[in-house]
Amino acid sequence: MQRLRTFLDHHCNNPALVSVIEGLMVACKDIAYKVQLGSLAGVLGSAEQDNIQGERQKKMDVIANDLIKYSLQTMQPVKGMASEEEADPVACNPDGEFLVLFDPLDGSSNIDVNVTVGTIFSILQSNPGDDPTHESTYLQHGREQIAAGYVLYGPSTLLVLSTGNGTHMFTLDPRVGEFYLQRESVKIPATTKEFAINMSNQRFWLPEMQKYVSDLLRGEEGPLGKRFNMRWIASMVAEIHRILTRGGIFMYPYDSREPNKPGKLRLMYEGNPMSMLVEQAGGKASTAYDDIMDVEPTSIHQRVSVVMGSADEVDTVVRYHAS
Ligand SMILES: O=P(O)(O)OC[C@H]1O[C@](O)(COP(=O)(O)O)[C@@H](O)[C@@H]1O
Ligand SMILES: [Mg+2]
Ligand SMILES: [Mg+2]
Numbered sequence: 001m002q003r004l005r006t007f008l009d010h011h012c013n014n015p016a017l018v019s020v021i022e023g024l025m026v027a028c029k030d031i032a033y034k035v036q037l038g039s040l041a042g043v044l045g046s047a048e049q050d051n052i053q054g055e056r057q058k059k060m061d062v063i064a065n066d067l068i069k070y071s072l073q074t075m076q077p078v079k080g081m082a083s084e085e086e087a088d089p090v091a092c093n094p095d096g097e098f099l100v101l102f103d104p105l106d107g108s109s110n111i112d113v114n115v116t117v118g119t120i121f122s123i124l125q126s127n128p129g130d131d132p133t134h135e136s137t138y139l140q141h142g143r144e145q146i147a148a149g150y151v152l153y154g155p156s157t158l159l160v161l162s163t164g165n166g167t168h169m170f171t172l173d174p175r176v177g178e179f180y181l182q183r184e185s186v187k188i189p190a191t192t193k194e195f196a197i198n199m200s201n202q203r204f205w206l207p208e209m210q211k212y213v214s215d216l217l218r219g220e221e222g223p224l225g226k227r228f229n230m231r232w233i234a235s236m237v238a239e240i241h242r243i244l245t246r247g248g249i250f251m252y253p254y255d256s257r258e259p260n261k262p263g264k265l266r267l268m269y270e271g272n273p274m275s276m277l278v279e280q281a282g283g284k285a286s287t288a289y290d291d292i293m294d295v296e297p298t299s300i301h302q303r304v305s306v307v308m309g310s311a312d313e314v315d316t317v318v319r320y321h322a323s
Pocket of ligand 2 (some may be wrong): 106
């Protein structure tokens with residue numbers, strides 16, 4: 001079995017990037033340990049405060065954010081960071097070369113019911129002279145990511161990673177504290193019969209999305225000509241992991257509940273890194289109109305409509321929106 005470090009030494013010819021990924025994994029192993037202990041470590045429940053997005057934080061959102069933040073601040077190659085749980089970017093080493101954007105705990109509404117959550121991260125190259133306290137420093141297209149990944153805290157702790165050369169899965173052996181290669185160059189099947197969407201928002205979707213989902217629900221009797229199965233975990237990391245493992249389509253589209261926002265999920269630390277992992281595995285990632293990684297970033301907490309997974313099914317959704 002190949003250790004993460006050995007794999008990275010062979011597949012990533014950027015030692016500074018390897019050291020950042022390894023440093024992130026030290027923090028993520030600590031998060032995994034605390035998530036596993038749960039109430040025994042006193043980490044469940046609400047933090048009784050809201051984040052910048054007006055969402056109530058869980059204790060574990062704050063703990064995970066602090067663990068990653070403090071570890072990035074000690075890494076020489078990291079110039080700055082932006083997090084879902086931080087209103088503003090945080091400066092690290094002014095001479096660093098990388099910017100790290102992250103969602104410290106995705107799906108955190110699941111933490112109190114012992115369902116899978118995860119950490120999502122995106123790594124960008126910084127330009128010399130850029131100010132790490134300025135939001136504009138971080139506003140690069142998804143295509144410019146040099147690495148993206150997530151760590152899944154489920155029955156096993158997994159790292160799913162791309163440095164631009166395929167998407168690879170690693171499993172943590174908690175007995176020795178090492179990640180080992182589980183699957184190299186995963187491929188998402190182009191077709192699927194499984195979809196994931198929060199159906200309770202149906203009446204708020206655009207008519208095009210309503211039409212697609214209602215055709216899909218008609219199964220083999222409808223125009224899509226096949227019977228679909230549905231899953232909704234309310235944890236994007238867990239849904240994308242299922243899709244990377246066996247295919248499927250995941251959607252959190254625009255809806256009219258907050259008409260001025262393009263969607264619920266965040267572009268810079270949810271949409272973009274997941275899009276890179278999905279595309280590197282042969283899938284597609286769209287807003288229903290354009291590729292997510294081509295969306296022009298305007299703020300670090302920007303929202304985006306998300307349709308990603310099996311390529312043929314994403315194409316079908318885009319066709320419904322083109323007509
Ligand atoms: O509760 P809803 O509206 O179904 O939203 C679920 C979605 O929200 C998220 O939990 C948002 O992420 P956070 O938990 O990091 O805020 C996604 O993981 C998930 O897909
Ligand atoms: Mg999230
Ligand atoms: Mg989160």
